[in-house]
Amino acid sequence: MNITQESAADTLTLRLQGELDASSAVGLDDVLSADEVTRFRRVLIDCTNLDYISSAGLGVFISNLQRFQEAGTSLVFFGMQEKVYNVFEILGLDALMTIVDTQDAARAQPLPNA
16 A cells, blocks of 8 residues: 655645555554644545555544544545445445545535634
């Protein structure tokens, strides 16, 4: 799995490429749990090139979700392939997390109250 970061103003975009499984989840958790991530008001997760997500990968997002909410940082996923979206949907995470189709739609999501 490859993770690239792009930041602009109050938004951090993480572009995920490949398979998010138990071994690569550790690297993603390191990125998401870094203190400087919550200085951004919005963290966008680009799933366009994410081919697979395991329960360990989902666990990384779930374990960081409350910290983001408490910091007033919005976590938004976009560009999910259908097979990745289905995993979120089956587990009911599509109701817990914000998932949109495009990066423009992700940037248009309202920011949480800090």
